[in-house]
Amino acid sequence: MRHTISILIENEAGALSRVAGLYSSRGYNIESLTVAPTDDASLSRMTIVTSGPEHVIEQITKQTNKLIEVVKVVDLTDTAHVTRELMLVKLQAVGAAREEVKRLADIFRGKIVDVTESSYVVEITGECTKLDAFLSAVGQSQILEVVRSGATGMARGEKSLKV
Amino acid sequence: MELSGGEILFASLKEEGVEFIFGYPGGAVLHIYDALYKQDEIKHILVRHEQGASHAADGYARATGKPGVCLVTSGPGATNVVTGLATAHMDSIPMVVITGQVHQDMIGTDAFQECDIIGISRPCVKHNFLVSSLEDLAPTIKKAFHIATTGRPGPVLIDIPKNLTAPEVRIPFVYPKEVELRSYNPVTGGHLGQVRKAIDQLVIAKRPVIYFGGGAVQGEASEQLTRLGHELGYPVTGTLMGLGAYPSTDDLFIGMLGMHGTYEANMAMHECDVLLAVGARFDDRVTGQLKTFCPHARVIHIDIDPASIAKNVAVDVPIVGDVGRVLTEMLACLAETNQRAESDELAAWWQQINVWRDVDSYAYDRKSDTIKPQRVIEVMYEVTKGEAYVTSDVGQHQMFAAQFYKFDKPRRWINSGGLGTMGFGLPAAFGVKMAFPDSDVACVTGEGSIQMCIQELATCKQYNAPIKILNLNNGYLGMVRQWQEFNYESRYSSSYVDALPDFVKLAEAYGHVGIQIDKPADLEGAIREAFAQKDRLVFLDILTDTEENVYPMIEAGKGHHEMRLNPKRSEFI
Ligand SMILES: Cc1cc2nc3c(=O)[nH]c(=O)nc-3n(C[C@H](O)[C@H](O)[C@H](O)COP(=O)(O)OP(=O)(O)OC[C@H]3O[C@@H](n4cnc5c(N)ncnc54)[C@H](O)[C@@H]3O)c2cc1C
Numbered sequence: 001m002r003h004t005i006s007i008l009i010e011n012e013a014g015a016l017s018r019v020a021g022l023y024s025s026r027g028y029n030i031e032s033l034t035v036a037p038t039d040d041a042s043l044s045r046m047t048i049v050t051s052g053p054e055h056v057i058e059q060i061t062k063q064t065n066k067l068i069e070v071v072k073v074v075d076l077t078d079t080a081h082v083t084r085e086l087m088l089v090k091l092q093a094v095g096a097a098r099e100e101v102k103r104l105a106d107i108f109r110g111k112i113v114d115v116t117e118s119s120y121v122v123e124i125t126g127e128c129t130k131l132d133a134f135l136s137a138v139g140q141s142q143i144l145e146v147v148r149s150g151a152t153g154m155a156r157g158e159k160s161l162k163v
Numbered sequence: 164m165e166l167s168g169g170e171i172l173f174a175s176l177k178e179e180g181v182e183f184i185f186g187y188p189g190g191a192v193l194h195i196y197d198a199l200y201k202q203d204e205i206k207h208i209l210v211r212h213e214q215g216a217s218h219a220a221d222g223y224a225r226a227t228g229k230p231g232v233c234l235v236t237s238g239p240g241a242t243n244v245v246t247g248l249a250t251a252h253m254d255s256i257p258m259v260v261i262t263g264q265v266h267q268d269m270i271g272t273d274a275f276q277e278c279d280i281i282g283i284s285r286p287c288v289k290h291n292f293l294v295s296s297l298e299d300l301a302p303t304i305k306k307a308f309h310i311a312t313t314g315r316p317g318p319v320l321i322d323i324p325k326n327l328t329a330p331e332v333r334i335p336f337v338y339p340k341e342v343e344l345r346s347y348n349p350v351t352g353g354h355l356g357q358v359r360k361a362i363d364q365l366v367i368a369k370r371p372v373i374y375f376g377g378g379a380v381q382g383e384a385s386e387q388l389t390r391l392g393h394e395l396g397y398p399v400t401g402t403l404m405g406l407g408a409y410p411s412t413d414d415l416f417i418g419m420l421g422m423h424g425t426y427e428a429n430m431a432m433h434e435c436d437v438l439l440a441v442g443a444r445f446d447d448r449v450t451g452q453l454k455t456f457c458p459h460a461r462v463i464h465i466d467i468d469p470a471s472i473a474k475n476v477a478v479d480v481p482i483v484g485d486v487g488r489v490l491t492e493m494l495a496c497l498a499e500t501n502q503r504a505e506s507d508e509l510a511a512w513w514q515q516i517n518v519w520r521d522v523d524s525y526a527y528d529r530k531s532d533t534i535k536p537q538r539v540i541e542v543m544y545e546v547t548k549g550e551a552y553v554t555s556d557v558g559q560h561q562m563f564a565a566q567f568y569k570f571d572k573p574r575r576w577i578n579s580g581g582l583g584t585m586g587f588g589l590p591a592a593f594g595v596k597m598a599f600p601d602s603d604v605a606c607v608t609g610e611g612s613i614q615m616c617i618q619e620l621a622t623c624k625q626y627n628a629p630i631k632i633l634n635l636n637n638g639y640l641g642m643v644r645q646w647q648e649f650n651y652e653s654r655y656s657s658s659y660v661d662a663l664p665d666f667v668k669l670a671e672a673y674g675h676v677g678i679q680i681d682k683p684a685d686l687e688g689a690i691r692e693a694f695a696q697k698d699r700l701v702f703l704d705i706l707t708d709t710e711e712n713v714y715p716m717i718e719a720g721k722g723h724h725e726m727r728l729n730p731k732r733s734e735f736i
């Protein structure tokens with residue numbers, strides 16, 4: 001099953017490579033990984049989307065927790081949570097497709113952030129599945145380039161992941 | 164008081180109570196070696212290869228419980244300690260390894276003797292630090308010792324760029340009194356509710372087994388473990404890493420378990436209904452085939468590392484905490500209840516175990532006219548009265564030492580279990596001898612392993628370490644040959660060790676005593692003589708049976724109940 005794991009980690013040189021190294025050396029799968037400093041500049045927040053059987057996920061959280069620079073780890077999948085991903089898509093936009101792409105972007109609440117005679121860049125945020133759905137709606141033949149940020153997320157409600 | 168980086172390093176090590184550092188100089192640590200020269204509190208031991216430094220520091224740590232310390236240069240010096248780091252990491256041994264790094268301005272430029280030791284060592288250390296300012300040096304050393312020695316112990320590496328140790332750059336020295344790491348707070352006391360649950364399970368057991376490991380050694384929990392065993396009267400088995408934490412000569416001890424453990428220990432594991440695991444990590448050499456592992460047992464597992472629990476085997480009662488503290492809590496909890504296992508059931512269980520014991524799975528041919536490796540260890544056990552520190556290398560000789568030397572005390576049996584590092588034994592024995600100059604220290608090795616760090620014979624000479632080396636010379640990489648015999652129809656591919664040196668002359672060339680023996684009748688005399696020479700290193704080259712195998716054995720893919728016994732046993736039982 002797919003799990004979204006949130007990590008608070010000391011914002012220090014090399015900390016990211018410890019997490020990435022742990023995943024590769026233990027053969028854990030990473031679907032996406034995002035990281036950036038938080039409101040507290042001494043901490044980075046990382047979101048990892050991974051998948052595997054339950055006992056592997058348990059090992060993943062325990063082994064991640066064991067890294068000295070990791071302050072906190074939660075598996076968001078255990079509770080109600082929101083995830084969001086940002087995607088930029090460059091699409092071919094000529095002739096009839098130009099209007100169709102615009103219409104689809106509207107339906108998906110995307111924004112067109114760059115326009116040329118023959119192309120659009122569309123920005124969309126949402127759950128990963130929404131981004132997937134957009135891509136399949138526009139169709140492979142229209143797509144020139146895709147960049148996705150990877151998912152970030154947090155638990156719903158008052159509970160917060162802080163030091 | 165203003166000190167340079169080099170001076171800060173030694174002042175800090177002194178604060179940590181370090182007696183010895185094992186090291187080897189080079190460009191990036193020249194400032195440090197100059198600071199070393201100007202102080203006389205910390206004794207530096209010049210090894211002959213950085214791998215030797217790492218195993219010596221490791222041996223010192225295993226025998227004393229204090230962290231072992233190494234100092235090496237950048238580049239090749241640093242890469243040479245990687246095997247030692249991985250060895251210590253696998254067995255959870257506290258070490259602090261200091262590596263020199265190139266000047267900060269040159270990092271990343273492929274400078275002379277630059278290598279990314281932080282990156283290289285990352286998967287085989289508990290933690291590592293690249294020191295980025297002189298102000299950070301003392302606090303980093305403090306953190307390194309703290310991390311290495313607390314929680315689940317392990318090696319920590321500190322990489323120090325050369326410019327930070329320059330004699331002309333000086334800052335006031337204050338060694339921090341405490342460390343605060345918001346991201347690192349290992350649990351020590353066990354959860355009381357869990358401890359009670361464990362006791363509830365233990366007192367209703369019909370076929371219980373206590374299985375202890377290296378954590379009982381690391382956690383200094385021998386006394387509590389022995390009391391618990393006696394209080395309950397349950398059979399006790401230990402891993403290769405745990406040996407000595409529970410007295411091997413105690414009646415309740417049923418021997419080592421696992422691949423080359425006793426038949427009774429493995430059968431008891433297979434049939435048990437409650438298993439109490441104490442600081443052990445369910446390694447594959449111990450569990451055998453996981454599908455058939457302890458099929459009837461409820462499992463209680465005490466471990467300081469949550470990640471060790473339920474890693475390979477599902478656990479019914481997990482207890483995260485220090486073994487010493489948790490066992491103390493368990494003993495207190497036991498004292499509060501009168502409930503104990505049914506005595507009839509327990510007696511029946513022991514009766515069954517004794518039937519397995521009578522199989523005598525370690526039996527070997529005592530009438531052989533070649534020297535049997537098992538006999539060598541038995542004789543050494545008698546001669547040293549079971550009191551020696553015994554280090555070993557890796558192979559059949561290691562298994563024979565574990566099977567036949569009955570360790571009654573922890574920290575006496577020193578070997579590389581997790582990584583299985585050939586070359587470990589000699590430098591480790593040297594490190595132990597530095598810590599305990601008045602004790603007997605023996606290195607059990609093979610003609611293959613000993614050649615991997617043989618250069619440390621010179622270190623033993625220079626620092627006067629009269630250890631005894633028992634080279635069980637079977638002419639083969641015996642453990643490999645055994646697997647080839649069993650699994651590859653005796654195709655001994657590259658396992659015969661040709662062109663062996665004359666070990667007697669070699670020992671003599673290094674300034675030591677060498678003795679070769681090949682007759683069983685000479686064995687005891689030679690071993691006595693070796694241990695009687697208190698002030699000389701004696702290298703006993705013992706020509707043993709070339710094709711002896713280690714029995715019993717759980718082969719790959721087999722379970723505890725499927726042990727292979729010595730096929731010739733009917734001839735000598
Ligand atoms: C050739 C060869 C053959 C081998 N055959 C066998 C064999 O037949 N049988 C065998 O047993 N091994 C054998 N081994 C060794 C094996 O590979 C493992 O190293 C060993 O079984 C691990 O022992 P352990 O479970 O005690 O773990 P260790 O590696 O000693 O780990 C200790 C555990 O205790 C925990 N711990 C540490 N400190 C504390 C504390 N204070 N409180 C609580 N928990 C703590 C740690 O977190 C860890 O989980 C063999 C090795 C070689 C090289």
Ligand SMILES: Cc1ncc(C[n+]2csc(CCOP(=O)(O)OP(=O)(O)O)c2C)c(N)n1
Pocket residue numbers: 556557558559560561583584585586608609610611612613635637639640641642643
């Ligand atoms: C550094 C290293 N290389 C290879 C091995 C694989 N290996 C395990 S046991 C063994 C044979 C050891 O031979 P020897 O030291 O003569 O001991 P014996 O088994 O004959 O007692 C080998 C090659 C290892 N454990 N370590």
Ligand SMILES: [Mg+2]
Pocket residue numbers: 558609610611635636637638639640641
């Ligand atoms: Mg050999």
